[in-house]
Every structure is written in C-alpha cells, then in structure tokens.
Amino acid sequence: MTLTDVAPNPRPERSIDIYRRALSWLEAQLPHGWTVSADRPRSPAAPNRLLITAPDGESVSYAITASKGVLSGDVARIAAELSDSDRGFVCAHYLSEPVRRQLDGHGLSYADATGNLNLVADRPAIWVRNRGADADPWRGPGRPSGVLTGEPSERVVRALADHVGEISVPELIKLSGASTGAAYRVVEVLFERELLTRLPRGPITDVRWPHMLRAWAADRKPCATRSFAAPNGLDELRARLASGNGDPAYAVTGIGATDYASASVLELYADDVDAFAAALDLRPITGGADVVVATPWSAAVFERMQYRDGLRCVAPSHAYADLVAGPFRHPDAAEYQLTALTADESWRRPVGRGR
Template sequence: MKAESDVEGSPEAVFDAGLRRLRSLFGEGWAVEASPGHENPPADRYADIMIDIRTDSGQWARYVVDVKRSVTPRLVDYELAAKMRLVRQVHTFTSLLVMAEWISPKTQERLRNHGISYLDLTGNAWIRADRPAIFIYTEGASRAPRSAAQPSSAVTLSGSKAERLVRILADVRPPFRAGDLAKATSLSLPYVSRLLGTLEDQLLIRREGRTIHKVDWQGILRARAEHSHLLNLNPYSSYIAPNGHDYLLQQLQSPFISRHRIAITGSYAAREVAPLSVGGQLMLYIRPDHFNDELIDNLGLLPVKQGADVLILDAHDPVVFKRLRTVDGLPHVALSQLALDCLSGPGRLPAEGEAVLQSMAAHEEQWRDLDIDTIFDWYAS
C-alpha cells in the first residue's frame, strides 16, 4: 500500500489524501466536509472546491481549496496572493487553502506571509481562521519526495554546471542577462535560461524584461547547497599529517608545492573569515591532473582509512579555483565557494557556512565587486 506522500499526483488523488489528512488534524468534535462548486464543469471539479469546517456549537469556517501540482514562491506572490484577496472580498471569513504533494520551506514562508493556509501530503500544514479561532501548524518533509511533481521545464541546482552559474550570480553585481551569464560560464544559453527560470520561480532572482536586476545571493548559495554534498561532488582521499597541520601549511608555500593548483577550504578557511570553532579536518582542493604520489610525499601525508585529519579533494570543476584569496601566504577558495563547501559539508560545517554568510553580508561591498563586462570567459579555463 502506498503512503500518502507517494500517491499519484493527480488533483483528485492529492485532494482526497489531503482531505483525509485534514480530518485527522481536527479530530473529534469537528466536521470537515467538501462541497464542490456546482458551477464548475466536471473537468474543473478540483480547481476551486470548497471545504467547510464546523464545530459542535455550529460555528464554521470555509476554505476555497486550490490543488496544485507544484507551488513556487513566485506563484504565491503573483497568483495566489491576488486570489486570496479576491476570496476575502467575496466573503470576509472565507480563506484560501493550497494543497499539493509537497510545498518547499521557502514557499511555505511566502504562503504564511500572505495569510494563505496550506497542506501537503508529507505533513507540512498551516491552517488558520479567525472565526472560529483555528490555528494548526505541523512540519513535514523539508525536501521534495521523489513522487512530488515538478514543473516540466524545471532545471535543478544539482551538478557542476549549476555551481558555475551559482558562483557568478553570487560574485557579480547585476544587472546582466542570460546571454552574458552563458558566455561568462561557458554554459549553453538554453541551459542557463532554464535554470534562471527555476531561480525566478523561487524568487531568488528578479528580472525586468530580460535583464536580471536583483539577486538573492545568500538564498542561491543555500539552495545550491541543498542540492549537493561536498564529499559526493568532489572525490576525496583521506590522510593524516604526522608532523601536524602547521608543517603541512608551511609545505604548501614551498616552491615545488606552489606550482600545483591547490586551495584551502572547509573549517580551516572558515575560521579565518568567521571564527566559530577549533580543530577539524584540513580540506585541500587539488586539480585532479596535479594529484600524484610525489605531491603527497612532499606534503608529508600518510594515507589512512579512518581517523583522517586531512582530506584531499579532486576539484569537480575549475570553478572552485576562481577568485582564490591569499590568506597569510596561503591560497584559500573564494568566499562564495567557501560558503557553498561548508553549507554542503558534513558535521559542523553547515553551521560554519552560516557564519561565513553572515560575515559576507556584513562586508558585501568588499568582495562582491565584479562587473559582468569585465569577466567574459572568466569561468572557461
């Protein structure tokens, strides 16, 4: 038997499962009944069906239910908010209730901001009414189950190609267009356009015509991190530094080592930006074709299967070496790359990533200083 979160995503299936879940939330003493609008043709039966919620004392609240295959923040702001206002104009005590297989945390926040109730089949729900006084809030899945419907044209933020676009959106001040981004990242224009459409649906970018004029760079970095994992994206080898991290860091500045493409990321780099903790593994990016036994010997590292205090990451894409920073004579990844790596890393790294984001926000004018006209083909090498 399928769980409710795995039902076929037709409007009928979503509504029926949602109605059962709604009844279970209210329990005894409440009547939760559906009454489809007779003015709608059968094909549109689930477009604006009504649900009445009644108490034993005879008080009742009415919801116009809008069943969606998928709900995005942009849909909330540009369609559902207007619908909510219209519903309230018709009857003050009637509200809008959105049902879907799954609703993302960002979309839930937008719905709550507009006073729109919602319920999904993974357990996320926010139901409000003024008369009778109703307030229900539950949390379900924070990530989309495999069964959840996605827009047919949606492109996700997974994969190395997406990271190129995310990095440039974070590092470069708008305005710019899709064509500018495609040229600068060496990605195809159709791919860039589709991914920008996904970001626009999530209100992570704003456009006027074809020109992007606003970018939520913190939101984009967090969204990218949700679709990737540092140690899955970059194959890694585990080592111990028997002579200690200080010796290893000194070796990184030697003439032989400095000829290799290496960059520090993870906790060590994060502490230089926003001190939050001590200790932890030292993570080093290296270009895969620069990785060899001679390099490891010169760094004084010994391979181990457990208890590693050094991880050597094979960089999944040249993008990780863009905008390297020199800190105390050592190469560190760019701030936007550091935030991505920490947010998508294991253990305490996500907390360190949030601290890095806070520091970046406080000093945005110091690092977000690039203009699109100066970096064509910047990501190509």
C-alpha cells in the first residue's frame, strides 16, 4: 500500500501544524541516535531554526520556511534570502514534484505533510530521503487539478501559444477571454509543470509552447466526431466552402490545415454539426467517410484562424495539437508541423495585437 492509498489526515493550515506534520516524517526517518530540536516561538508560528544533532554531538542548523503552498518560482527567492553559510528547510502541506526538483537544485532541504522528504548536510554527514504523495491529497473543488482540460485551459493555452512577448496575467485574461479565476488557475498549472516562466507576482516572460501544446493535447478530452460522405466528392465540397456562401461556422483541422500532404479525408470543426451537414448536403455514414466533423469544446477553435486555398482553418498551434492527440491524431504530420512552426515563428503575434 502506498501513501496515496491512505485517506489523508485533515490538511494542516497553521504554520505550526504544517511544521509539526513535516517534522513527524523527518523524525520517523532519522537514523538511530540522531535528534531534532527547534526554538519555541509563540504558536501558531513555526519555529525559526531547526537543529539536527548526530550521536557524537555534532549538529547542523537550518532556517525554517513554513508555507501552505510553495511554487517553483518561490524557490529561488527562498534560497536568495539565506546567507551564504546558512541552510534552508522548507515545509509545506504539499510539495509538488517540480517544486521538489527546484528545491533539490538549490540545495534546500524539505519535508511536506504527505511524507515527501529530503534532508542533506555535509557536517555532520547526513542524507535522509522519503517519498510521499505524488498528488496533493487535499486539493479541493476549484483548485488546479494539474491537468489541462476544459474551456479555460483551451483559451489560455491557445492565447499563450499564439502570441510572443512578455505578458501579464490580466493581459492574458483579456486576450484569452477566460474568466479571471480560471485563467489564474491554468497559469498556476502551467507554471507548476514548468511550461512557462513567470516572475514572482509579475508577468509571464517565456512560454515553452511546443511542450505546452503537447501537454494540453494529451490532457484534453477528445471532441465528439461524426462521419459523413460528400456526394460530389471532396473537390466540390472544398470549392463550396471556399466560396463562403454563408455556410455555418467551420474550421478545417488535421492534415488539411498543414503543408504535410494532401488530405484524403476532410477533418474539421463545425459550430453546429447538423446545420453544417444539411447546408452542404453531407450524408451520415458509418464507414469509408471522407468528411469527419467534430463538435468543439469552445469557440477558441475559431479564433486567429488561417486561410489555406480559400478554406478557413484552425490556427497553426491548434492544428499541431490536434495532430498530436485526439480524433485527428497523426504523429508524422505533427512532427512535420512542429518543425515548420519552430523554424519560422512569424505565425505568433506580438502581444498587444489583439485576439
């Protein structure tokens, strides 16, 4: 049985309770003969210093940082606040795997209330490590789930991928059309997964957009699709769509939205699948379809579209994500698209040019 199989105790909220829960894991893992002590500030504050003493009496001291939540961007600040000769011990109710990697990289010891633990010192020589939960067992409704699903994720991810330049979260909210709370939650997930760089309480300065799009594509739920036959063939259908005679809103995706190859099946999104099929005389079919129409999760698929041979197509970023995963998956075309998009990023708009 792993720690994540066990129902958690109530989430510690006060600094002193966070510290005590983390300390209980440390005490349980320390070798025989080693002891722990700390100063005694007035509760509910956590102690300021932690002292680890070896059986021979030699000891090492750590400055304690107790926090409900620690993000990757907080780690450099915590490390910078220590003097060159001091050691840090960070404790929190839960420390995510990216945060733990950051703490390890800065040489900071830590423990959380689920049992994730790493304590290191040269003199006296000690290394204590333990693995706790891989996910926050106290994550409540409305908190980031760590996955990129739903309309807010689609809007925020697309806005970040389609634009280049430093951007504040309020600017991102306006650009993406996502609600304030949802946008902040998605940014937190992206930050925790190290898919973007953000200054502490400041703007987003860099986005790892290929990795972000791939992560989003893998996390999101596949759209529902329906298959049709074009009675007069794809060439006639494409010509009708390109004429723009008031057809219902659509956006071509998949291979048809790239330069990879000529598409033998027209894959697209339609705002109203029934109306789209009726307007273009498409026949429902169960096998051998030459048209596949998906119902989009959000109107983001129709934003920042590109035109190819007169057809309205999803943005290059969305085409890439669709080729990575879901009903329009095509790994070879996805890698071709990624190579093209990274070689020439002119498709990414400077922040400030609007939606």
